[in-house]
Amino acid sequence: MLHEIIIAGFGGQGVMSMGQLLAYSGMHEDKQVSWLPSYGPEQRGGTANCSVIISDEPVGSPVISHPSVAIVLNKPSFDKFEPLVSPGGILIVNSSLVDKKSSRDDITVIEVPASEIANEIGEPKVANSVILGTFLKLTNAVSPDSIIEALKKVLPERRHNLIPANKVALEKGAELINK
Amino acid sequence: MGKVLMKGNEVIAEAAVHAGCKYYFGYPITPQSELVAYMAKRLPEVGGLFLQAESEVAAINMVYGAASAGVRVMTSSSSPGVSLKQEGISYLVGAELPAVIINVMRGGPGLGSIQPSQSDYFQATKGGGHGDYQIPVFAPATLQEIVDLMQDAFDIADRYRTPVYILGDGMLGQMMEPVEFTERKAAELPPKDWATTGTRGDGGPKITNSLRLDPDDLEKHNNHLQEKYSKIKENEVRFENYLTEDADYIVVAYGTVSRIAKNAIKKAREKGIKVGMIRPISLWPFPEKPFYETRENVKAYLTVEMSAGQMVEDVRLAVNGYKPVHFYGRTGGMVPSQEDILAEIIKMAGGDQ
Structure with a gap:
């Protein structure tokens, strides 16, 4: 099992935290993981991103040229990473913020109206968890329970009230694939 | 204590604390600033001292002072900052003072970029400052390897009375991986009877100094340094x-x-x-x-x-x-x-x- 994931969006959209959650969860499941952030000038122009690897074997290069999964949360990230997804890979698009359509027929493209779903849940902050729910359903990279465990570690105590909403968001995200 | 997920810069800092480093002098620079921040928080917890100097030049000279007193001391920077430290590093070598110097390399020359680079290899391995000298240089590839190499770095610094470099790059400093801090037995090291901690009536004054005006004396000192480098070449080579x-x-x-x-x-x-x-x-x-x-x-x-x-x-x-x-x-x-x-x-x- 080898998942090479790139998560990209605006700075402040929670891109780095999403990646760290995945890495924590992978570690929690005794998998080999690495997390590599973009930093500095390449973030200008709207594509803060991080590369996360979850694997059964020790991680070689932490740098990903062609992700097996790209999660894009804004338009510049779509433009940058849609062409790079490896053939047979998955592109998950936050369709609440990106109105572009992929023209590639060699990858699976999943559009997630994350903000709308989060608003339905009544907690706009959990939009990224909706997307994570979709991602986990598609890949089984880690279990949603591990994400919740990781959230308990990553979130400060005063934010633990958000955990139930995150749980619902993960489920709603997964349901998009069942349909 | 099990595995923890940490940034490379933080691993360098925590590994140094595990290796018994209690003193840190430095100045922030991307992409290694997390290391400075971590030390600021961590060293007071173990009864150590963190000091953000007014410049890299000041920091390396503070390292000289602390090393003279025989404590385990470290500084860190990224490429342009390490260039500023070169005079002090040459003095550390001349006075035979143990210290660990971290370079989380970024693109150069000049102020360059803040992205990862390995272009300070010459500076680290071929001198960098003035005079005939070599410094042991270790380059970890994973965050777990940092843990082992930091301990080695401090041991080698003390054993041979020399500064030691850890050379990484921006990627290594910024990335996260699970690491485990395993305790290991302290190495057997010679006593620091040269440290300037007072004579207590046990002999003449103790002096750490890199000035030797008598050429004959300085040549002898250089011969002594070269003998030391031969021993390091014999004993401290590492590869995979x-x-x-x-x-x-x-x-x-x-x-x-x-x-x-x-x-x-x-x-x-x-x-x-x-x-x-x-x-x-x-x-x-x-x-x-x-x-x-x-x-x-x-x-x-x-x-x-x-x-x-x-x-x-x-x-x-x-x-x-x-x-x-x-x-x-x-x-x-x-x-x-x-x-x-x-x-x-x-x-x-x-x-x-």
Whole structure:
């Protein structure tokens, strides 16, 4: 099992935290993981991103040229990473913020109206968890329970009230694939 | 304590604390500022001292002072900041003071960029400051390896009374991986009877000094330093051989680039090219033995660096004309991709196979 994931969006959209959650969860499941952030000038122009690897074997290069999964949360990230997804890979698009359509027929493209779903849940902050729910359903990279465990570690105590909403968001995200 | 997920810069700092480092003097610079911040928080917890100096020059001279008092001390910076420290490093060498210096390299020359680079190899391994000297240089490739090498670095600094470099790059500093801090037995080290902690009536004054005006005296001191370097060359070489037993071709890379190269090597093997890797862990002393052992049997070497070609000179010295040594490098903060390295391997092996 080898998942090479790139998560990209605006700075402040929670891109780095999403990646760290995945890495924590992978570690929690005794998998080999690495997390590599973009930093500095390449973030200008709207594509803060991080590369996360979850694997059964020790991680070689932490740098990903062609992700097996790209999660894009804004338009510049779509433009940058849609062409790079490896053939047979998955592109998950936050369709609440990106109105572009992929023209590639060699990858699976999943559009997630994350903000709308989060608003339905009544907690706009959990939009990224909706997307994570979709991602986990598609890949089984880690279990949603591990994400919740990781959230308990990553979130400060005063934010633990958000955990139930995150749980619902993960489920709603997964349901998009069942349909 | 089990595995924890940490940033490379934080791992360097925590590993230093585990190695008994209680004193840190430094000045923030991207991409290693997390290291400074971590030390500011952590050292007071273990009864140590963190001080953000007014400049890199001040920081390295504070290191000189603390090292003279015989404590385990460290400073860290990134490329331009390490250039500023060079005078102080030469003084540390001259006065034979143990200290650990971290360089989380970024693109140069000048202020350059803040992206990862390996272009300070010459500076670290060929002097950097003035005078005839060498400094042991270690280059970890994974965050777990940092934990072991930090302990080694402090032990070697104390054993040989020398500054020691840990050379990483922006990627290593910024990335996160699970690490485990395992306790290990303290090494047997000579007592620091030279430290300037007062005489207590046990002899004459203790002086740490790099000024020796008498040429005869200074030559003797230089001879003594060279003897020390011979011992370090004998005892402190570290490297990793990866799939070299049956290799027709060998890639040479260190630090994070070696990890990218490993991916390329796996792909090349799938294409039927028998390629392996020599990964120098100590950059000085440079591991010559794995080249002596392979240079008669392999067909060629390929050195890959995030520089315009620095370590490749040491590789060529070790291969000594036996076989061609090719080079592939990226500069300025650009990172070679595994596809690029694979293409270079295929080229070295004589085209598509």
